[in-house]
Amino acid sequence: xxxxxxxxxxxxxxxxxxxxxxxxxxxxxxxxxxxxxxxxxxxxxxxxxxxxxxxxxxxxxxxxxxxxxxxxxxxxxxxxxxxxxxxxxxxxxxxxxxxxxxxxxxxxxxxxxxxxxxxxxxxxxxxxxxxxxxxxxxxxxxxxxxxxxxxxxxxxxxxxxxxxxxxxxxxxxxxxxxxxxxxxxxxxxxxxxxxxxxxxxxxxxxxxxxxxxxxxxxxxxxxxxxxxxxxxxxxxxxxxxxxxxxxxxxxxxxxxxxxxxxxxxxxxxxxxxxxxxxxxxxxxxxxxxxxxxxxxxxxxxxxxxxxx
Amino acid sequence: xxxxxxxxxxxxxxxxxxxxxxxxxxxxxxxxxxxxxxxxxxxxxxxxxxxxxxxxxxxxxxxxxxxxxxxxxxxxxxxxxxxxxxxxxxxxxxxxxxxxxxxxxxxxxxxxxxxxxxxxxxxxxxxxxxxxxxxxxxxxxxxxxxxxxxxxxxxxxxxxxxxxxxxxxxxxxxxxxxxxxxxxxxxxxxxxxxxxxxxxxxxxxxxxxxxxxxxxxxxxxxxxxxxxxxxxxxxxxxxxxxxxxxxxxxxxxxxxxxxxx
Numbered sequence: 001x002x003x004x005x006x007x008x009x010x011x012x013x014x015x016x017x018x019x020x021x022x023x024x025x026x027x028x029x030x031x032x033x034x035x036x037x038x039x040x041x042x043x044x045x046x047x048x049x050x051x052x053x054x055x056x057x058x059x060x061x062x063x064x065x066x067x068x069x070x071x072x073x074x075x076x077x078x079x080x081x082x083x084x085x086x087x088x089x090x091x092x093x094x095x096x097x098x099x100x101x102x103x104x105x106x107x108x109x110x111x112x113x114x115x116x117x118x119x120x121x122x123x124x125x126x127x128x129x130x131x132x133x134x135x136x137x138x139x140x141x142x143x144x145x146x147x148x149x150x151x152x153x154x155x156x157x158x159x160x161x162x163x164x165x166x167x168x169x170x171x172x173x174x175x176x177x178x179x180x181x182x183x184x185x186x187x188x189x190x191x192x193x194x195x196x197x198x199x200x201x202x203x204x205x206x207x208x209x210x211x212x213x214x215x216x217x218x219x220x221x222x223x224x225x226x227x228x229x230x231x232x233x234x235x236x237x238x239x240x241x242x243x244x245x246x247x248x249x250x251x252x253x254x255x256x257x258x259x260x261x262x263x264x265x266x267x268x269x270x271x272x273x274x275x276x277x278x279x280x281x282x283x284x285x286x287x288x289x290x291x292x293x294x295x296x297x298x299x300x301x302x303x304x305x306x307x308x
Numbered sequence: 309x310x311x312x313x314x315x316x317x318x319x320x321x322x323x324x325x326x327x328x329x330x331x332x333x334x335x336x337x338x339x340x341x342x343x344x345x346x347x348x349x350x351x352x353x354x355x356x357x358x359x360x361x362x363x364x365x366x367x368x369x370x371x372x373x374x375x376x377x378x379x380x381x382x383x384x385x386x387x388x389x390x391x392x393x394x395x396x397x398x399x400x401x402x403x404x405x406x407x408x409x410x411x412x413x414x415x416x417x418x419x420x421x422x423x424x425x426x427x428x429x430x431x432x433x434x435x436x437x438x439x440x441x442x443x444x445x446x447x448x449x450x451x452x453x454x455x456x457x458x459x460x461x462x463x464x465x466x467x468x469x470x471x472x473x474x475x476x477x478x479x480x481x482x483x484x485x486x487x488x489x490x491x492x493x494x495x496x497x498x499x500x501x502x503x504x505x506x507x508x509x510x511x512x513x514x515x516x517x518x519x520x521x522x523x524x525x526x527x528x529x530x531x532x533x534x535x536x537x538x539x540x541x542x543x544x545x546x547x548x549x550x551x552x553x554x555x556x557x558x559x560x561x562x563x564x565x566x567x568x569x
Contacts, residue, residue, distance in 0.1 A: 071403050073562065094406040106401035108319060110326045115319060122315025123405050123412075151326070 001175065001207050002045040002068065007077035008231075009038040009063050037063040039231030040077070047174070050201050050208040052222035052239075054215075056303060060231040061211045065177050068209070069099055081175065095124060098168030102180035105164050107152040113163045114148045117170060124171035131170070138166035141196055158189030165196055172204065179211045194220050215295045227299065229306050239295065247293040248301050252276065257284040266290070312407040313415035320419025324385075324427070331424065335431045338380045342373045342438050345496070363498065367527045370441040371498055374526055375519040377435050379495045381428055382458050382518055384465035385420045386413045387472075387482040394472045410466055410557060417462050444526045449535035453525050456542035457517035463549040464489070464514070470553065473560035493519030500529070514545045 015031040016022070038060040045051050055061050066072040067079060070086030070093045079086055086093040099106075107116040117138075121131040139145050142162040147155055155163065161181060168176060178197065182190045198221060200206045210221060218225060218239070225242065227235040235242060252264040252275055264279060266272060276288065324331070346369050353365045363371070390413060393399040402409050435441075444450050468485060472478040490496075492515035499510045499520045510516060521538050524530040530538065 066400070069400075069404050071400060091406045094404055097404075099401075099404060101400070104397050104400070106398070108323065111319065111322050115322055119315045119319050122318075123312045123407055125311055125406075 001047040001049075001082060002043075002209070003078070003080040004044070004064075004068075005042050005078040007038055007041045007064065007067065007079060008036065008075050009060075009067060009072065010075045011035045011037055036231055038067070038074075041228065041231065041233055043226050043233065043236055045207060045209065047207050048201070048205040049224065050197070050210060050222050052218040052225035053209055053211045053228070054213075054218065054225055054299065055228040057213075059229050061228065062179055064228075065099070065179050065209070065211060068177060069093070069097055095171065096173055097175045097177060098171070098173040099177045100161075100164050100168045100179065100181050102161065102183035105152070105160055106167050107160065107163050109153050110151060112149045112151055113144070113155070116152065116163070117148075117167055120167045120170050126171050130172075134170050134172065135166075138170065141199060142166055142192070158185050158192070161185060161189065161193060162196075165193065169200060169206075173206070174204075175207045175209075176200065177209050177211075180213065181210070182212065182214050182217055190214070190217070197221055215299065219295060227302060229303060234302055234306055243293065243295065243298050246298045246302055248297055250293060251291045252279065253289050253291055254279055254283065254285045255287040257286050309407070312405070313411060316407075316412050316415035317419030317422070320385075320416035320421075321423040321426075322419075323416075324420045324423025328427065331427045334380065335428065338376060339431060339434055339438065342376055342435055345369075345372045345376070346438060363500070363527075363529060366440055367529065368498065371523045371527045371529065372495070373435050373438060373441055374523040375493065375495045375498075377428075377432070378454065378457075378522060379490055379493055379519050381424055382421060382461050383486070384417055384461060386417045386462075387465050387468040387478055387485070389413070389416065390469035390472050391478045391482065394476055394478075410469075410553065413466060413469055414462055417465070421458070441526075445528055446525050446531060446535060449531075449539075450522055450526045453517065453535065453538050453542065454522035456539060456546065457519075457522055460514050460542060460545050460549065461489075461518045463546065463553060466553055467549070467556065470556045470560045473563055489515045489518065492516060494523075495519050498524070498529075500524075514549075517542050517545070 012032050012034050014026055014029050015033050017025040017029065041060070041064060053061055053064065063072065067074050068081060068086060070088075070090045073087045081093055082096055084093050084096075106120075107113060108119070117135065120126075121135075126134065139148070142165060144162060144166060147159050147163075150159075152160060152163065165181070176197075181197070182193050185193065194217060197208060197210070201208055201221075208221075210217065212218060222239065224238055225235070226233060227242075235246075249268065250266045252266055252272070254262050254264070256262060262279075262283070264275065266275060272290070279285065279288075349368055349372065350365065353368075356365075390399070393402060399409075402412055405412065464485070468478055468481055471481060475481070492499075492510050492513050494510070494516060499507065499516055502510045510520075517538070521530065521542075525535055525538070
């Protein structure tokens with residue numbers, strides 16, 4: 001469905017000078033700074049997959065998504081989405097993909113939500129009967145009825161995000177790019193967004209590329225993740241394999257009688273009762289617990305090893 | 309192709325209607341401006357019936373009222389919209405549509421103008437009365453020069469939208485454009501009063517088609533062959549601007565950066 005090969009994007013900007021005349025020099029300079037946002041990324045995604053595309057801030061995630069939608073042209077490399085090169089065949093690609101950004105909205109701020117949804121129906125030329133059916137489904141799945149006629153500027157973040165998800169899926173695109181769709185949402189709203197994504201994927205076989213910093217999203221939705229940093233792929237595979245391969249040791253956390261907390265790493269093959277016995281012999285303890293490695297600690301470790 | 313544009317036009321219209329209080333204030337400003345211009349020009353004429361250009365005071369007042377009404381109704385909103393959407397990165401969505409960016413913006417503008425005309429309607433009788441405007445002898449010439457002038461105005465504002473892809477910042481250009489276009493459209497002083505080089509410049513620039521030319525046709529200051537000539541030059545401007553827009557858009561497209569992660 002999606003094939004990316006040696007994808008690279010280099011941004012070129014006039015050099016920014018500092019000092020009192022800096023802005024003027026920046027305006028006139030012929031000196032350019034280059035920054036490689038995406039550096040030789042390759043992956044393939046099959047139809048119907050939900051893939052987590054993860055990386056720290058500035059890793060190149062959004063730039064990849066912008067190239068996948070055909071808005072940005074890569075400096076080099078190849079993208080094929082459903083057999084098309086997005087930036088060459090923009091129109092057909094536009095009809096095949098839905099995009100949601102947590103940080104920006106496609107809804108018209110000053111108008112009732114329904115106006116933006118109708119506009120999407122018009123822009124993608126969705127036949128009236130199909131539009132009505134789609135809208136009804138969105139209203140049910142995302143509980144839009146309470147605020148369908150409210151101007152978008154008066155919506156809560158969670159409501160706005162539900163509106164954005166509806167707008168992205170109204171024309172039934174087979175591919176959905178989600179860029180931090182749960183950022184800033186409360187627990188309930190996050191849950192609603194996750195359920196919608198899972199449902200869309202299950203019912204419509206929609207292929208989903210999910211970019212997020214919330215690893216709970218990834219654990220709830222994805223079987224596979226692609227981990228990137230500094231524009232390069234660090235890991236591409238199943239979540240379980242990742243945890244097994246990179247899992248840091250389990251840890252024994254003890255709370256001492258004088259309120260101090262100490263952590264002991266449990267080495268592979270080490271007997272836990274023995275460790276506990278040893279620790280309790282040396283320290284008067286009040287409480288103890290064993291911490292299993294989670295996805296977050298795994299990913300933190302991978303970033304640390306990649307030199308961040 | 310029609311439906312996406314009709315959709316954008318509807319959103320433009322709704323957008324205009326969402327800011328009713330804004331429009332009401334502008335209408336008040338418009339009526340006040342026409343009234344002030346009337347006072348100043350009446351004083352300047354000082355009892356003379358004709359000015360050196362052969363315009364009667366009455367025709368001049370009618371001209372000024374009309375030119376201001378037209379300039380008000382056709383002032384484009386899209387540079388502001390595009391500026392905001394480029395700055396916030398929302399332009400991403402405009403660019404990700406199956407319909408082209410410039411047609412979307414043009415349709416939005418058309419809807420917005422229609423909304424403005426709807427709300428302007430109650431003010432028209434007042435302006436006509438203050439400006440002592442009587443029916444024109446050249447309704448077709450007036451409608452033709454005005455419609456083409458509007459197309460020129462929209463194309464010029466699309467040009468500003470495209471410039472935004474380079475500069476990422478069009479607020480200053482928009483303000484300058486507004487100032488220059490209103491001045492050279494002749495909303496304060498008819499172009500026939502512009503002296504020497506200024507007059508030549510005003511005559512060469514396309515801004516006069518948004519104000520002076522249609523209003524002068526309306527009051528009979530331009531007639532017959534002059535109308536035909538004006539229409540021909542307007543069509544020429546539209547062709548030239550279309551070519552320029554096309555060339556600039558092709559280059560802007562390659563320059564696209566979407567602000568924000």
